[in-house]
Amino acid sequence: MRRQLAVILTVLLTVSAIGPAVAGAGAAAQESHPQCEYPLTMTDATGEDVTIEDEPESVVTLYPGDAQLAYSIGAEDTVVGMPVGQYTESLDAGDRTDISGDDGATPVAEEIIGLNPDVVLAANVALYNEDLLEQLEDAGITVVVLDTATSLEDVRENVRVTGQVTGECDGAEATIRWMDERLEIYEDALENESAPLAYYDGGENGNTHGTETFQHEVMTTAGLTNLAAEEGQTGWVRLNSEVVVDANPEWIVYPDRTESPPSAGALEGTTAVSEGNVVAVDDNAMSQPGPNVVYAIETIVEEVHPDVYDDIEGDLEDVDEEYGDDGNESDDGSESDEDDESAIPGFGATAALVALLAAAGVVARRR
Structure with a gap:
């Protein structure tokens, strides 16, 4: 996607690679094996304390990468809304509500509010969509904004925090062990x-x-x-x-x-x-x-x-x-039915740029 403005590129890359200089959600999960105990209070990437009163029964993943994280740790059963489109096509969206716009990446507040989820999991790019966050807050919806990752250890923290937010701490730790064994x-x-x-x-x-x-x-x-x-x-x-x-x-x-x-x-x-x-x-x-x-x-x-x-x-x-290919330990030691990428598709730079430009009100040309 060709950027209209160099500054937009700079902002996007800062979001995806460096992040804001505030305490992130990872700071609430520094222990090696965090427990999913509620009420749970953590400081997310907004720098504010967020409290999840009870184990969530319904979760909205705001961006494709958030859906990727939830699915990778076995939390997909709690996901009631997610972006559905080319950026999540390797996930089985089933009858989950598509909360994105026509681009498959930009969240639509009305769709999310209509689901009234227990918690919304949001990638760091959400910080550049203040109107959306304000609408969700006004509707009384709890939002946890993930910190950015500048290292593989930060990636582990994203997985771990997602486990806490969705009530799948064991699945998150299993996914981290799977990552670690491959990395070793x-x-x-x-x-x-x-x-x-x-x-x-x-x-x-x-x-x-x-x-x-x-x-x-x-x-x-x-x-x-x-x-x-x-x-x-x-x-x-x-x-x-x-x-x-x-x-x-x-x-x-x-x-x-x-x-x-x-x-x-x-x-x-x-x-x-x-x-x-x-x-x-x-x-x-x-x-x-x-x-x-x-x-x-x-x-x-x-x-x-x-x-x-x-x-x-x-x-x-x-x-x-x-x-199992999704990082969760198999009960029978057999391989998952899904292929490697079906469990973990991610949220690419193109989708992130679409979301950022939509949040900023800037129209860009395709790369």
């Missing part, structure tokens, strides 16, 4: 491997990520050296193509919403482009702080370190069989 397999297998220099090509204007983003950790965990971080960049930034060409990355990673690296034409002088060393990763997995980050890592490892991947593929399958 990647890290152990790559310990003595070289880490080639790589550039994340996020699209127009040179969008890429430096340190203090979970995307940076995705790349380094997958056995790459992040070019933007090597250039001293922090958060999401726009990196001039000349800087990238001079650094000469061996690999380019890019979101699969495009058929090829968006900036390939400007990076023809690099080893990555000349040798065809490019990796397309699931856009939702790479842009949203949920359990699906493990699959983005797996995709990169498979392409960049194929021999390593051949050695660990069976181990990864064993973990999935133990927990």
Whole structure:
């Protein structure tokens, strides 16, 4: 989606990668194994205390990524409303109410209020839709706004807090164990491997990520050296193509919403482009702080370190069989009926931009 205004891009990337400088919902769940005990009071990303009086029986997930989190921990039975569309198409929405607009991402207050849910789970981008939050507050609806994630540990906290909000603490902890076991397999297998220099090509204007983003950790965990971080960049930034060409990355990673690296034409002088060393990763997995980050890592490892991947593929399958693809431990040790991505689709950068622009009242052109 081509941005009309550079500032909109900057705001969006700040929301998805850095977040507001306030105490987040993760601060209420620092213990290793939080219990779902109610009444529950936590400080969410608004900086205000939020109290959930009783275990929720009905939950609305405000954005696609929130639905992803709820489904990934086994809380889908409590979800009565969610965005239904291309960003949640791999979830079984069933007869749940579509609370989004025509774009499948922007929440509609009237739909949510009509459901009168016990609690609304909201991604951090909700902070840029103050009118919506005010309408829900005026209707007496409890809203918990998740903190942003700047690391894989923050991703774990998003999962953990979602468990507390939905009453699925055990499912959240099982999902975290599933993530951790997969991450340990990647890290152990790559310990003595070289880490080639790589550039994340996020699209127009040179969008890429430096340190203090979970995307940076995705790349380094997958056995790459992040070019933007090597250039001293922090958060999401726009990196001039000349800087990238001079650094000469061996690999380019890019979101699969495009058929090829968006900036390939400007990076023809690099080893990555000349040798065809490019990796397309699931856009939702790479842009949203949920359990699906493990699959983005797996995709990169498979392409960049194929021999390593051949050695660990069976181990990864064993973990999935133990927990089920959605991260919840299987009673019979068998694999879940759903495929990997059906449990955890995420909320990609495109959807986040749609939601942000709708909240800000700005019309943008498609990427």
